[in-house]
Amino acid sequence: MAFDAFELGMNLLGLGISAFIGRFAYAGYSAIASPNLLRLTFAFISVAAGFVLLAVAEFVEPVESSRAVATAGLGVQAIGYFFIAFSHSVKSFDFAPPKYFALLPFTIAPFIIPGNSIEHLVRSISFILLVYVSIETMASYMQNRRTSTLMIGSGLGMLALAEIMAWYSFVYPGAFFYVAIAIKIVGFGLLFVPFSKFGLASGLGGRFSKVGGI
Amino acid sequence: MGGLAKLAGYRTHVSIIADILSTAKQYSYEGYDEGASVTHLIRKANVPHQRLSGMVSLLKQSGLLYEDSAKYRISDKGIQFLNAYAEFKGFAEGFGLKV
Numbered sequence: 001m002a003f004d005a006f007e008l009g010m011n012l013l014g015l016g017i018s019a020f021i022g023r024f025a026y027a028g029y030s031a032i033a034s035p036n037l038l039r040l041t042f043a044f045i046s047v048a049a050g051f052v053l054l055a056v057a058e059f060v061e062p063v064e065s066s067r068a069v070a071t072a073g074l075g076v077q078a079i080g081y082f083f084i085a086f087s088h089s090v091k092s093f094d095f096a097p098p099k100y101f102a103l104l105p106f107t108i109a110p111f112i113i114p115g116n117s118i119e120h121l122v123r124s125i126s127f128i129l130l131v132y133v134s135i136e137t138m139a140s141y142m143q144n145r146r147t148s149t150l151m152i153g154s155g156l157g158m159l160a161l162a163e164i165m166a167w168y169s170f171v172y173p174g175a176f177f178y179v180a181i182a183i184k185i186v187g188f189g190l191l192f193v194p195f196s197k198f199g200l201a202s203g204l205g206g207r208f209s210k211v212g213g214i
Numbered sequence: 215m216g217g218l219a220k221l222a223g224y225r226t227h228v229s230i231i232a233d234i235l236s237t238a239k240q241y242s243y244e245g246y247d248e249g250a251s252v253t254h255l256i257r258k259a260n261v262p263h264q265r266l267s268g269m270v271s272l273l274k275q276s277g278l279l280y281e282d283s284a285k286y287r288i289s290d291k292g293i294q295f296l297n298a299y300a301e302f303k304g305f306a307e308g309f310g311l312k313v
Contacts, residue, residue, distance in 0.1 A: 028302035032295060034228045034313040036306055087311050140310030148308035194308045 155190030
C-alpha cells in the first residue's frame with residue numbers, strides 16, 4: 001500500500017506540474033495567439049488529464065478495469081506528447097514527405113511491438129515521440145545555447161527514459177516500475193524549473209491575460 | 215532535423231507582427247513623435263507592401279496600432295502585446311519552438 005501511495009503521490013505531482021505549464025501556455029495563446037502555444041496548451045492539458053486517469057486507476061476495482069483506466073491515461077499522455085512532436089515537425093520539414101510515409105510505422109510495428117498489449121503499443125509510441133522531441137529540443141539548444149532549452153530537452157529525455165523503463169518492467173514485472181515513475185516526475189521537474197522563471201513571475205501569465213489575441 | 219539550416223531564417227506570423235509593432239513603437243516614442251510611415255514599416259519590419267497592408271489593417275482592427283495622418287503609432291494595448299510577446303517567446307524557445 002505504501003508503494004501505491006508513492007505512485008499516487010507522484011501522479012498528483014505530475015498532474016500539478018503539467019497543469020501549471022498548460023495554464024501558462026494557454027495564457028500565452030490568449031495573449032499573442034501563437035499556434036505553437038496553443039499546441040503546447042493541448043499537449044500539457046492532455047498530459048495532465050492522463051495523470052488524472054492514472055491517479056483514478058489506483059482506486060478502480062477490479063484489477064482489469066484499473067489497468068484499462070491506466071492504459072487510457074497513458075494513451076491520453078501519448079496524445080499530449082504528439083502535440084509537442086507536431087510543433088517540432090511543423091518547424092523541421094523543409095520538404096513535403098510523400099504521403100505513404102505515414103504508413104511506415106504501421107508496416108514495421110508488427111516486428112518491433114510485442115503485439116498482444118495495447119499498453120505496449122502506447123508506451124512504444126510515447127517513447128518514440130519523446131525521443132524525437134528531446135532530440136529536436138537538444139538540436140535547438142545547440143543553436144541558441146539557452147540553459148532553459150537544455151533543461152527542457154533533458155527533462156523530455158528523462159520522460160523517454162521513464163517510458164522505456166516502465167515498458168521493461170511490464171515485460172519483467174516489478175523490475176523498475178517505481179524507478180520509472182520517479183524518473184518521470186524528475187523529468188517533469190526539469191520542465192518546471194525554467195517554466196517557473198517565466199510562469200510564476202507573471203502570475204501564470206495572468207498579467208498578460210487582458211492583452212487579447214489578434 | 216532537415217530544417218536546421220533554415221531555422222535561423224524563417225519568421226512566424228506572430229514574430230512579424232512583433233517586428234511591425236516594435237517599429238511603430240520606436241517611431242512613436244524615441245524622438246519620432248509623428249509615428250512610422252509605411253516606408254519605415256516596410257524597411258524596418260522587412261515585409262512586402264502587399265502583405266504589410268493586410269497585417270496593418272488587422273493590427274488596427276485589434277487596437278494594437280492606430281493611424282494618424284498616414285503615420286502609424288503603437289497603442290497601449292500594442293505595448294502590452296510586445297511585453298507579452300517577449301515573455302512567451304522565452305517560454306516557447308525553452309521548448310525549442312518559435313512563437
